[in-house]
Amino acid sequence: MNALHFFLATARRSNRTGILQLLTVLGITAGLLGCAQKNESQEDDNEEGYPLIGVVQSVDAERLQMTVAHEEIPGFMEPMTMVFRVGAGDIKVVEPEMRIKARLVRDEDGGFRLTKIWPIDDRAAKEMREVNKRLAKQAEALGSGYYLAEGDSLPDFALLDQFGEVVKPEDYEGKAFMINFIFTRCTDAKMCPLSTSKMARLQKMAQEAGLSNLEFISVTLDPKFDTPGVLHSYMEAYGIDGQNFRFVTGEKAAVYQLIRSMGVTNIQDGEENIIHSLATSLVGPDRKIVMRSTKSAWEPEAFLEAAKAL
Numbered sequence: 001m002n003a004l005h006f007f008l009a010t011a012r013r014s015n016r017t018g019i020l021q022l023l024t025v026l027g028i029t030a031g032l033l034g035c036a037q038k039n040e041s042q043e044d045d046n047e048e049g050y051p052l053i054g055v056v057q058s059v060d061a062e063r064l065q066m067t068v069a070h071e072e073i074p075g076f077m078e079p080m081t082m083v084f085r086v087g088a089g090d091i092k093v094v095e096p097e098m099r100i101k102a103r104l105v106r107d108e109d110g111g112f113r114l115t116k117i118w119p120i121d122d123r124a125a126k127e128m129r130e131v132n133k134r135l136a137k138q139a140e141a142l143g144s145g146y147y148l149a150e151g152d153s154l155p156d157f158a159l160l161d162q163f164g165e166v167v168k169p170e171d172y173e174g175k176a177f178m179i180n181f182i183f184t185r186c187t188d189a190k191m192c193p194l195s196t197s198k199m200a201r202l203q204k205m206a207q208e209a210g211l212s213n214l215e216f217i218s219v220t221l222d223p224k225f226d227t228p229g230v231l232h233s234y235m236e237a238y239g240i241d242g243q244n245f246r247f248v249t250g251e252k253a254a255v256y257q258l259i260r261s262m263g264v265t266n267i268q269d270g271e272e273n274i275i276h277s278l279a280t281s282l283v284g285p286d287r288k289i290v291m292r293s294t295k296s297a298w299e300p301e302a303f304l305e306a307a308k309a310l
């Protein structure tokens with residue numbers, strides 16, 4: 001953990017305080033943020049393999065492969081139906097007739113593999129865009145450098161979970177939920193891995209306490225890498241029951257607006273790492289933030305008590 005990581009992780013802000021102020025204190029200039037944004041717009045340029053769009057014909061979960069009728073891949077392949085290898089997480093997300101976007105890569109033995117798989121559902125995408133327009137407005141209204149504190153209402157958002165399903169706060173009507181921010185490649189044991197372990201522990205504790213009204217959402221800080229399939233694998237690696245625990249990802253702009261609104265900083269540090277802060281919040285059935293911790297050492301017990309009191 002470098003100094004910045006540590007500072008961001010331990011910084012406590014109970015009221016609406018500027019993240020930008022924090023960054024200025026740390027000597028991080030607007031130039032650095034601008035640089036990160038520039039990379040976002042170049043999304044697919046440096047990616048491995050070829051872009052593929054197609055429709056899943058059949059799925060063989062046991063052999064981790066699926067048959068896809070794909071469109072032309074310019075300069076590489078005519079439209080055709082063929083079998084591709086798929087990762088263990090992705091195989092749980094895909095289903096026959098699903099339209100997908102993916103990267104086609106070659107394995108070392110020459111086999112064809114699909115990675116970075118995203119479901120394409122035009123109707124769902126349109127709905128998500130509408131909801132996320134409201135998120136953009138709400139994020140903008142919050143003002144640059146400000147974020148939501150206890151007592152504030154969670155913004156609207158629509159993201160995709162580890163099953164490829166749309167998740168929106170309005171689906172949680174009448175329920176409370178925990179929301180935090182992680183990324184699957186995080187190697188800092190005290191940050192995301194610890195956060196996820198604690199969320200999992202809280203999920204178990206709530207179940208044991210008979211608290212059926214508490215749900216869980218973990219938003220990725222790394223939407224480019226964390227596809228629904230990658231998040232599915234992550235969930236399984238932690239032995240988490242996905243029934244009331246959604247790991248969500250989506251369009252980068254929307255994910256980033258939600259991250260900023262909730263007072264979390266994520267700065268791309270090279271290809272695979274993200275320097276980030278933490279925020280774990282309990283949101284009540286009225287969608288107001290009841291309790292919020294920016295510490296790595298947040299206590300599941302305290303959140304359980306607060307959830308019970310709702």
Ligand SMILES: [Cu+2]
Binds near residue numbers: 186276
């Ligand atoms: Cu992390």
